[in-house]
Amino acid sequence: MKRDLLKIFRGVCLWLGVLGAALLPGEAPAQAAPASAGPADPKLIEDLVAANLILVDQGVLDGYGHVSVRHDKDLNRYLMSRSLAPELVTAVDILEYDLDSNAVDPRGRSLFIERNIHGEIYKARPDVKAVVHNHSPSVIPFGAAGVPLRPLYHMSAFLRDRVPVFEIRSAGGDGTDMLVRTPSLGHALAKALGAGPVALMRGHGAVVVGPSLPHAVFRSVYTEINARLQGQAMALGGKVIYLNPNEAQHAEASLDGTLARPWELWKKKALTKR
Numbered sequence: 001m002k003r004d005l006l007k008i009f010r011g012v013c014l015w016l017g018v019l020g021a022a023l024l025p026g027e028a029p030a031q032a033a034p035a036s037a038g039p040a041d042p043k044l045i046e047d048l049v050a051a052n053l054i055l056v057d058q059g060v061l062d063g064y065g066h067v068s069v070r071h072d073k074d075l076n077r078y079l080m081s082r083s084l085a086p087e088l089v090t091a092v093d094i095l096e097y098d099l100d101s102n103a104v105d106p107r108g109r110s111l112f113i114e115r116n117i118h119g120e121i122y123k124a125r126p127d128v129k130a131v132v133h134n135h136s137p138s139v140i141p142f143g144a145a146g147v148p149l150r151p152l153y154h155m156s157a158f159l160r161d162r163v164p165v166f167e168i169r170s171a172g173g174d175g176t177d178m179l180v181r182t183p184s185l186g187h188a189l190a191k192a193l194g195a196g197p198v199a200l201m202r203g204h205g206a207v208v209v210g211p212s213l214p215h216a217v218f219r220s221v222y223t224e225i226n227a228r229l230q231g232q233a234m235a236l237g238g239k240v241i242y243l244n245p246n247e248a249q250h251a252e253a254s255l256d257g258t259l260a261r262p263w264e265l266w267k268k269k270a271l272t273k274r
């Protein structure tokens with residue numbers, strides 16, 4: 001009898017322990033993989049593979065950096081490669097992620113450490129359909145030197161509003177490894193980006209977004225070129241004249257209708273190299 005009571009007591013304690021562990025913060029069981037939104041449009045996958053190659057060709061990405069696109073069948077999913085150098089990405093490397101940046105079916109493949117950048121921007125910006133994270137070299141000085149990046153010529157008219165600089169020390173303290181490793185750092189970066197097309201990341205790189213993959217790629221390419229040209233213009237030593245807000249607004253509207261031209265060229269060049 002006494003032994004039975006002890007057994008029951010032990011059983012109750014065990015269940016209370018399990019319940020307690022389940023309810024304690026930080027002790028939640030591993031999350032089940034999110035459900036798939038179904039197969040994405042093969043054309044979108046092809047464009048995403050092309051975007052990876054184009055951004056390498058154009059000097060925006062190297063062995064690092066990544067580009068993603070929102071799923072065409074579900075606004076709460078996005079598509080991006082497994083952790084891989086962009087130049088090596090093919091259609092089979094593209095994975096589906098939910099907006100908490102969990103892969104739907106990782107099948108043991110490793111994922112980009114900084115994937116939260118993408119998920120948190122898609123959460124904050126319903127208008128955004130594609131995100132590029134790069135370490136675009138000419139842009140780096142403008143993230144570090146306190147000199148604003150401004151539209152020097154018509155191709156970069158989309159830089160017409162103040163380009164924000166994300167300071168990781170404000171969000172993550174002064175001891176980070178500079179990487180956006182967590183959802184909260186991704187959230188802070190998305191907040192710094194605000195409603196704009198580009199945010200620089202001090203000591204690291206940039207994020208560039210757009211309403212389509214061609215937009216995000218175009219903006220990434222011309223942010224890099226504008227930064228290079230702006231540095232050259234400033235080095236001449238005279239007073240640099242930038243596009244004024246009116247000019248920039250008109251130039252951006254004009255260029256918007258022509259994006260398909262460079263996109264088709266870049267895509268063809270990139271894919272025929274394969």
Ligand code: MN
Pocket residue numbers: 065114133134135204205
């Ligand atoms: Mn990075």
